[in-house]
Amino acid sequence: MTVKNNMLSSNEVPSKLGLLLVDDEEFNLKALKRILRDQGFNIFCARDGLAALELMEREQIAIIISDMRMPNMSGDDLLIKIDERWPETLKIVLTGYTDISNTLNLLNASSIYRYISKPWDDDFLLSTVHEAAAIYWGKVMDYCVEKNTLAQNEKLQESNTHLRHSVEQSQARLKKVNEKLKSAYDGERRLRRARQEAEKESSAKSRFLATMSHEIRTPLNAIIATNSLLLESTLSDEQKELVQLSLNGGKTLLSLINDILDFSKINADKLELQNSWFDLLKLVDDSCELMSGQVINKPVEIITLTDDKVPRECFGDEGRIKQILNNLISNALKFTEFGCVAVEVSMHDTLTIKVRDTGIGMSAENLKHIFDEFTQVDDSTTRRTGGTGLGLTICKQLTELMGGNISVQSSLNEGSCFSVELPIKSRSLLHLPRVKQTKPECILLSQNPSLFTYLKRQLELFNIQLNYSDSNHFEIDKSGHYAAIFYDLDTVCPLPNDNSSNKNSNKNNNKASNNMDNGSQNQRQALNIALISNDGFGREKTLKQQFFDLVLRKPLGLRSLLTNFLQSFVKHHHYSTDDFQFEGENWQKQADEHNYQYSLYIPAKILVAEDSPSNQAVIKSILKNLGVEVDIANNGQEAVEKAQQNSYDLILMDMAMPIKDGISASKEIIKQAGSTHRCPILALTANAYKEDRQRCSEAGMSDFISKPIDVALFREKISYWCGQHRPQLDVETPIDISLSTTTETKSDPGSEPMPESEPETGPNSYEHGQSQQHCELLDFSILKQLERDTSSEVLPDIISIFIDETEQRIPLMMNLFDQEQWQALGSEAHTLKSSSGSFGAAKLQKLAEKIEQHALQNDKARSVPLRAELHKLAQLSLAAIKDVQKNGLN
Known part of the structure; x- marks a missing residue:
């Protein structure tokens, strides 16, 4: 085998393969590098074809990922030249849908390995690159084996020359050696082919999982949203409980789907915990109530037992703990035909949760493998219970991720007991009243x-x-x-x-009572x-x-x-209890999440630094309902001055403002406070990237709220940072945002933006009386939520502020387009994105986001075509929202 040019430049096999990324857009190069940076490659980048060819001359490049449209030299020409000079290099094309025909022609012209459409799927991109790497490594191994074989044959030939007197013996030895080499070589090739097939199957399974999870999520989101809306309507108590059960089940099923996809992340140590304070008793009761549907048709009880040392609140990942408990209860119910499944909760040095059942139990042999993947107690083809055999494996991995341990005790036909011990923090000890009378x-x-x-x-x-x-x-x-x-x-x-x-x-009826029997x-x-x-x-x-x-x-x-x-x-x-008043003990939430008459009162003074008048109006309306005194700063410099002149309990700081941005303003405010006690600063931004969160943390900010504002989460954070549980802040040690009391997302930690819900369109996405065109432009769920969070009287006024602000901003952006002032245009687009999202102008928000991205990259070619689209869409969106202002949402 002849290895051309850059496949191997020395006798040594390289430790890392060279990976060349070619794209004229810096944004795409950064995104690709983030995805591939920890994948074991030497990564090189080029902005055009000429620079790519220079790199090919200097470096050993195994794989190239190239864009199609680039200045100086197109992707077509580049890949054809590479195919002529470095045919062993595997070529992957990134292409838009408009370039598909050129890409297909290129398949024959330059033997490209694969093409990937933009925008790409990260998992598919990774699997493609790893498949290409496996193929390249296979070629390297083929070369090495061939080289070693040739060297061995040469030695054998020399030995044959020197051993003419023992021709027969030498030939016999040579034959044996050749047979061994052939066997080893064939075995190596078989293993290599098997590995490649396994990798292909694994990639196919990953793509299938990703596709199916998306398909399952779509109807689940509709189910969850429908039940949420039902809870907001007029229902009887029984109906509300039924809808709530359905809603809890839908949320749990959605969580389980996500957990299946997280399984690979757990094994790769990429799953992060989302810790917050949660109600332990509610968690246990919700899990037991959810699982109770599985025992309706058989004589099995689900029972809970809580000791008197259990705390009211624990600090940990509520969702993961509930997942563990749900898995254990569900698993116990599968194998229990009569008797009970008991959930015992206790707290000593650690939180201990035991799930005990009266089921079939397990033998000592089964206990050895019970936490192994894809293992079940009954592995026969006629087993009566379903499942993948992953539940207990996930429980074990999650428990260990939390620093705890899980164990099991069981005997055949005598039931089982799973114990989970978690070293988590707690507060607010549970007070259990005791009847004072002599033990009724x-x-x-x-x-x-x-x-x-x-x-x-x-x-x-x-x-x-x-x-x-x-x-x-x-x-x-x-x-x-x-x-x-x-x-x-x-x-x-x-x-x-x-x-x-x-x-x-x-x-x-006293007469009837007197006639009753004893x-x-x-x-x-x-x-x-x-x-x-x-x-x-x-x-x-x-x-x-x-x-x-x-x-x-x-x-x-x-x-x-x-x-x-x-x-x-x-x-x-008429019994009495020790120091316990039922009216004063609040076991339910102060305000149900579906009751919009929010009862929380926060006597605090808050500074809101926000340059958008419409966003100011929204935030002021929400805070007003909480009893908060609000002060407004229109830019970062004004915020610094007001922080010097006044004392605030909390500062809400927009990140992108004129004169002085939120980061600079926060640093200056913190510096001025010095070693004295200062109030917390919460970042407000429409950009929800990990890098933005990191910048906030490094600037000394205490927490992070993304826009459009999630009102329930917004209230929780305002309550926390203005409430009794707020920690004393140290200028030297700002709060780690990842350990905030509440978490905004549970996404994989990366630079990708937090997922935002897509506005629904179609006949089911708008109320009766709203035109379909309006519903394609506006997300009425956001407007209805805004009406509930403020009031039907206030909504027209704050809509008017948004309309005036937008009507002034659009002409300004038109001028910035014409003057090619891209940075200023990006800043205005950012503000438009934020305000449009707050008022449900979904299409306008997405267009503003595109303009912001292209303008901040000084990408004239992609920015200019959006000018006319912005002008038209802004007119349509403002007309739609004016109609809402005039006629209301009903």
Whole structure:
């Protein structure tokens, strides 16, 4: 084999392959380098074909990735020349859809390896480059093997000359050596082909996963959005709970899809945790409630047990912990046909979560491999449970990523117990009230002893004793000394007799009460409680009307026992508890996420540094509803001056402003504060790249909020940084944004922008009465959210500010186009992008973003054609939003 030119320039095999990137756009070169920088290549860059040829002369280049359209020399000519002089170099073309025909012609002209359409998919680009590298390395190995073989043959020939006296022996040895070499060579080629096939299959699987995840996400997003809208509408309590269950299930399914795609990231140590404070009891109850749908048709209970040392809040990755718990509960339910699945939560030095079941258990041999990938207890083809066998593997990897450990204890046919220990921080210890009276006695009527075992242990925390009966003939006349009777209506248990079936008549008709038998009187003294499955919404009202004082839905979590059972129990018998007021204990959120009458009040003074009047109006309206005193600065210099003259609890700093930008202004404010205590500064920007977050952190800013503003997240951050939990800031050690109390995204850490939701179009994306053209221009969900966050009275006024601002900015941008002042044009486009996004002008926002990118790169060729498009689209968008201002959103 003859290796031409730059494949190998010496006898040594290179440690890294040379990779040449050719593109006349600096933005594309930077993006490609970010993607490929840790992939094990020597990366070289060229802005045109001539520079690329010079690099080819000097360096060993194995792979070239080239654009098609470039100055001085087109990609076609460059690749043809490279094919003539360096045919071993693998050539990959980056092309737009308009260049497809040229690219196809180039396939035959210069033997290119593959072409990739712009904009490219990062995963596909990486897999293509690695496939090309594998092919090149294969050629190198072929060359080395051939070279070694030739050298060995030469030695054998020399030996044959010197050993003429032993021709037969020498020939025999030579034959054996040749056979071994051939066998080794054939084996090497087979292994190489197998490796290439495996890499192709892996790449195909990755592309399939990416495609399918996108296809699954699309309907899931519709399901989640629809349920969210339903919760905002007028529904009964039962309907809201059903919709909330559906919404939680959709969110969990979406999370699981993301987790499947994260599996490779976990193995590659690229998955980052998103830590924040979360409600531990709510997490456990939500998981158990979500999983309860799997036990509707079989005699299995999901039970929780929480000890008295569990904190109200923990600091960790709530989503990953919930994922671990969901996987463990779901796995236990698969292999449990009767009995229970119990979730035990305790806190000592570490948070410990145990999931215990009464299922089939595992043998000692199965326990050895239970956390291996694609492993299940029953691996036979006739197994009754589905699944990929990845759940427990992911649990183990996530637990270890959090610094914890997971273990399992099990015996065949005796159930299993999985234990997860996580070393996470906590605060606000849980206060469990205890009834002061001498241990009241209650009784559970059920045929599931597991339910009794755990419910008894939970009620003991309240100083309440629970007894048990599984008899179908429970004697009511002997129940008088019980303070409460729990009826498990999902199993065979005694039901109240007809004489006591109408609770209302017993309470309101004294004559009927006097005629009741002794058993019924005793029974009415107790608090009668029905326990039903989580799907029994329709039964609850009927049960309360007929007989029962209280209906509890399973699974019975600690929150439900506190807020429903214990409160009713204490009031029914006029018991007292130690230092506990039900009205003062708030177990639910202060404001439900779907209740837009936000009740949070923040007595703070905040400086808002923002140059866009429309964005100023939006932020002021949101802060006004929180009771915040707002001061406005129109640029960075004004913000510095006001920070010197006044004392603020918080500063919201836009990044891109005239005279002085947000970074410079923040540094100056922090420098002026010196060693004295200073208020936190939160960055506001429409650019959501990792580099922007890093610049904010390096400037000493405390947190980061991307625009358009997510109002719920905005309120949380304002509440946190102005509230009691705000840390004392040290000028020398600014808060690490990655460890902020709330996280804006869970995207892979890179330089790519945070994902933004696409505005929906089509018949389902707009309200009745809105024209389809308007809905193609505007995202009405943003406008409706803006109306809820401000008010229907305020919305027309702030829309008017946006209209005036935009009508002034568009002519200014037209002049900047004509004068070719690209940097100033990019700055104006950035502000237009931000304000348009805040008011739902989705198409105008996207166009402004394109203008900003091209203008800041001084790319005249791509900027100029956007001038006419901007003028037309701005007119249409302003006409649409004026119509909304005039006629409203309904």
